[in-house]
Amino acid sequence: MGAAQCLPAATEPPPLQSLQLRLAQALGAAVGVACRDVDGDPDLLWPSERTSIQKAVATRQREYAAGRGAAREAMRQIGCAPACIPSAPDRSPVWPAGLAGSIAHGGGVCVAVVGRRHHVHAVGIDVEKDLPMEPALWPSLCTADELACVEQLPPHERGRQVTWLFCAKEAFYKWQYPQTGRMLDFRDVRVAFSDDATHFDVQAASAHNPVPRCSRLGGLITTHGLALAWMVGPPAPAS
Numbered sequence: 161m162g163a164a165q166c167l168p169a170a171t172e173p174p175p176l177q178s179l180q181l182r183l184a185q186a187l188g189a190a191v192g193v194a195c196r197d198v199d200g201d202p203d204l205l206w207p208s209e210r211t212s213i214q215k216a217v218a219t220r221q222r223e224y225a226a227g228r229g230a231a232r233e234a235m236r237q238i239g240c241a242p243a244c245i246p247s248a249p250d251r252s253p254v255w256p257a258g259l260a261g262s263i264a265h266g267g268g269v270c271v272a273v274v275g276r277r278h279h280v281h282a283v284g285i286d287v288e289k290d291l292p293m294e295p296a297l298w299p300s301l302c303t304a305d306e307l308a309c310v311e312q313l314p315p316h317e318r319g320r321q322v323t324w325l326f327c328a329k330e331a332f333y334k335w336q337y338p339q340t341g342r343m344l345d346f347r348d349v350r351v352a353f354s355d356d357a358t359h360f361d362v363q364a365a366s367a368h369n370p371v372p373r374c375s376r377l378g379g380l381i382t383t384h385g386l387a388l389a390w391m392v393g394p395p396a397p398a399s
């Protein structure tokens with residue numbers, strides 16, 4: 161093969177940029193989206209952010225810095241001035257007044273999404289390597305109903321399906337937490353994917369443990385070796 165054939169096409173964006181474009185297309189213009197390498201620069205943190213992370217190991221400080229950098233880029237995209245995003249004692253990010261956002265790290269990348277609260281109400285995002293989940297973990301991540309659906313798939317598809325369920329539940333958790341302040345176990349909710357697995361709904365697994373209703377708010381893409389799930393929008397009114 162000649163050297164020219166080894167080079168990517170001149171118009172092909174670098175992977176992080178193309179991931180960001182793909183996600184931005186999926187999420188729509190009301191949401192700022194930024195993807196960064198997970199190896200951020202802690203020197204760029206704002207003072208109270210640095211205080212939040214000062215006792216962490218260096219790799220965690222870099223991951224945290226990447227998230228803050230991505231979040232400020234997402235804020236810029238929706239016309240907001242850069243601002244500090246400290247962490248609450250429970251580790252959740254404290255967004256500037258009027259904004260709703262979410263940060264995730266995984267598979268070597270960091271992703272942040274931010275919207276104006278009056279447009280999006282709430283957002284949650286997660287990113288995972290798009291690899292099969294270890295079967296020993298399935299029972300702790302899936303409800304009995306979900307496990308039954310997974311068992312109906314061809315064996316080679318099951319592990320990735322559980323990774324997508326996990327990713328969807330983490331995005332749901334980050335979406336619901338700022339609204340409810342509630343900790344949830346993975347088996348407290350049940351995820352149902354659309355046939356093409358690009359959208360999902362989340363429901364309470366039992367009537368004794370209600371969660372905000374969120375029909376048609378969840379999305380999933382698998383690209384660049386990653387699974388990315390998000391939830392954007394207000395909870396559905398109770399019927």
Ligand SMILES: CC(C)(COP(=O)(O)OP(=O)(O)OC[C@H]1O[C@@H](n2cnc3c(N)ncnc32)[C@H](O)[C@@H]1OP(=O)(O)O)[C@@H](O)C(=O)NCCC(=O)NCCS
Nearest residue numbers: 224227251252253263264265329330333334337344345346
């Ligand atoms: C909060 C949690 C979802 C984060 O997941 P993680 O795998 O550790 O890491 P991720 O990279 O996906 O996300 C980390 C980011 O989530 C954000 N985050 C942390 N706690 C949060 C919360 N309570 N609500 C919203 N966002 C939160 C932070 O921005 C954090 O990054 P930062 O510390 O650099 O700012 C996870 O640690 C957790 O506690 N899960 C609870 C159990 C659960 O997920 N249940 C799902 C059932 S529905």
